[in-house]
Amino acid sequence: MERAGARRGPRLAVNVDHIATIRQARRGRDPDPVAAAALAELAGAEGIIVHLREDRRHIQDRDLRLLRETVSTRLNLEMAATEEMVGIATAVRPDLVTLVPERREELTTEGGLEVAGQRGRLTSVVGTLQGAGLPVSLFVAPEEEQVEAAKAVGATAVELHTGRYAEARGEAAREVLGALIRAARFAAGAGLRVSAGHGLTYANVEPVAAIPEVEELNIGHCIVARAALVGMERAVREMLTRIRGARA
Numbered sequence: 102m103e104r105a106g107a108r109r110g111p112r113l114a115v116n117v118d119h120i121a122t123i124r125q126a127r128r129g130r131d132p133d134p135v136a137a138a139a140l141a142e143l144a145g146a147e148g149i150i151v152h153l154r155e156d157r158r159h160i161q162d163r164d165l166r167l168l169r170e171t172v173s174t175r176l177n178l179e180m181a182a183t184e185e186m187v188g189i190a191t192a193v194r195p196d197l198v199t200l201v202p203e204r205r206e207e208l209t210t211e212g213g214l215e216v217a218g219q220r221g222r223l224t225s226v227v228g229t230l231q232g233a234g235l236p237v238s239l240f241v242a243p244e245e246e247q248v249e250a251a252k253a254v255g256a257t258a259v260e261l262h263t264g265r266y267a268e269a270r271g272e273a274a275r276e277v278l279g280a281l282i283r284a285a286r287f288a289a290g291a292g293l294r295v296s297a298g299h300g301l302t303y304a305n306v307e308p309v310a311a312i313p314e315v316e317e318l319n320i321g322h323c324i325v326a327r328a329a330l331v332g333m334e335r336a337v338r339e340m341l342t343r344i345r346g347a348r349a
């Protein structure tokens with residue numbers, strides 16, 4: 102990941118999983134996440150993210166293959182640290198692999214990856230992916246222990262989980278924001294690239310976008326939800342305006 106300018110703010114990467122969720126409601130062809138990704142890029146997104154889940158509830162293998170051919174910015178593949186997914190990632194070769202925890206019964210990725218508790222297994226998975234030339238980011242809670250473990254298992258980047266920040270209100274939100282600021286500083290100090298995401302919205306994105314070490318924001322649901330009403334390009338541009346305003 103290239104360092105984002107301090108004034109310009111972090112890059113926006115758009116997760117198009119929920120375009121596929123709408124398509125899968127009828128198991129048809131529309132709307133196509135490949136088309137949505139192209140529109141997001143035209144509107145200024147600097148990355149496209151998909152989560153290929155074990156149960157294929159939204160993104161399909163075909164989407165990933167086509168996105169690899171069509172994405173002209175950077176393609177970030179979110180996936181569980183399983184043998185099947187490692188095989189797919191090494192064949193498709195996204196620009197970045199983000200390892201996330203995955204449980205079938207969850208509605209969305211609920212927590213960060215428990216890196217500290219599974220250093221041996223993750224060292225092996227990260228080593229295989231990076232040995233194949235694929236940079237790896239780990240999706241972790243904004244805690245020093247997890248960030249330190251991410252560094253120890255060989256990751257090049259961390260994505261800080263903003264889900265708790267997004268759910269908190271008032272003083273609690275300020276406390277979680279403080280944890281994000283400290284974790285971002287700690288990660289950058291350890292030589293890791295830093296991104297953040299999950300649950301970010303037009304209303305809550307600015308304090309996270311203002312954290313100087315955060316180079317990229319990964320945002321999905323709220324952009325797709327707005328895009329359903331006003332179109333993808335406008336939804337992306339409105340988010341970019343919020344992000345760029347945060348460091349002005």
Ligand code: PXP
Nearest residue numbers: 210240298299300319320321322
């Ligand atoms: N980052 C990660 C690792 C995720 O799993 C998700 C959800 O798929 C996101 C970011 C985007 O979250 P949201 O859809 O709430 O913007």
